[in-house]
Amino acid sequence: MGRVHIMDHPLVRHKIDYIRRKEVGTKEFREMIEEIAMLMCYEATRELKLADVEIETPLCKMTGKELAGRKLAVVPILRAGLGMVEGILKMIPAAKIGHIGLYRDPDTLMPVEYYCKLPSDCDKREVFVVDPMLATGGSSSEALAMLKQKGVKNMTFLCILAAPEGLEKLSKDHPDVDIYAGALDEKLNEHGYIVPGLGDAGDRIFGTK
Numbered sequence: 780m781g782r783v784h785i786m787d788h789p790l791v792r793h794k795i796d797y798i799r800r801k802e803v804g805t806k807e808f809r810e811m812i813e814e815i816a817m818l819m820c821y822e823a824t825r826e827l828k829l830a831d832v833e834i835e836t837p838l839c840k841m842t843g844k845e846l847a848g849r850k851l852a853v854v855p856i857l858r859a860g861l862g863m864v865e866g867i868l869k870m871i872p873a874a875k876i877g878h879i880g881l882y883r884d885p886d887t888l889m890p891v892e893y894y895c896k897l898p899s900d901c902d903k904r905e906v907f908v909v910d911p912m913l914a915t916g917g918s919s920s921e922a923l924a925m926l927k928q929k930g931v932k933n934m935t936f937l938c939i940l941a942a943p944e945g946l947e948k949l950s951k952d953h954p955d956v957d958i959y960a961g962a963l964d965e966k967l968n969e970h971g972y973i974v975p976g977l978g979d980a981g982d983r984i985f986g987t988k
């Protein structure tokens with residue numbers, strides 16, 4: 780059964796509540812999304828497997844540890860997920876990157892697919908799927924389903940803000956996937972926006988509004 784982890788680190792909380800402010804501009808918003816993603820990645824990789832490795836320090840030989848097991852991939856849901864990629868790569872620089880393009884139809888709130896390009900060996904990798912906003916859960920649930928169709932079995936989903944509705948849908952549709960959320964907000968409004976939220980993450984990251 781996948782687990783839901785709501786971050787409780789003071790740095791994450793401080794940074795999230797900072798960028799919620801409507802006066803925070805594109806440059807600062809983008810930089811802080813990256814920093815939050817980096818901190819969340821640190822937590823979400825806690826259970827990666829290690830193996831022994833023989834090394835030599837300037838003083839002596841020792842048995843050290845190195846990452847072992849499955850290789851990693853990061854898959855942002857376009858566009859907004861792109862804002863989290865650099866932060867995650869700071870922690871796991873060797874990860875490969877796939878892209879899933881989904882936009883949310885403004886009337887139906889249903890996800891519409893427009894792009895999918897994944898590493899060819901994605902099915903053998905541990906995949907971190909990222910989108911800053913888990914609102915209705917439609918986009919992230921669809922993205923995870925697309926990845927499962929390509930044979931991916933090991934996935935973790937990371938978002939910066941989650942609404943209760945999205946968390947419920949995603950954990951019901953994909954009970955095998957661990958979910959990490961920077962903060963859990965109160966509700967969705969009638970347009971499917973997270974409240975209190977931070978607005979449209981894609982527009983704030985790319986300055987398109």
Ligand SMILES: O=c1ccn([C@@H]2O[C@H](COP(=O)(O)O)[C@@H](O)[C@H]2O)c(=O)[nH]1
Binds near residue numbers: 859916919971
């Ligand atoms: O407050 C919000 C809510 C949503 N978004 C964008 O929508 C999708 C996720 O919406 P779902 O309803 O969960 O499919 C996400 O990719 C965001 O780009 C937002 O920016 N702000």
Ligand SMILES: O=P(O)(O)OP(=O)(O)O
Binds near residue numbers: 860881980
């Ligand atoms: O989910 P949307 O429609 O908000 O997409 P984008 O991330 O491109 O703003």
Ligand SMILES: [Mg+2]
Binds near residue numbers: 859981982
């Ligand atoms: Mg958007």
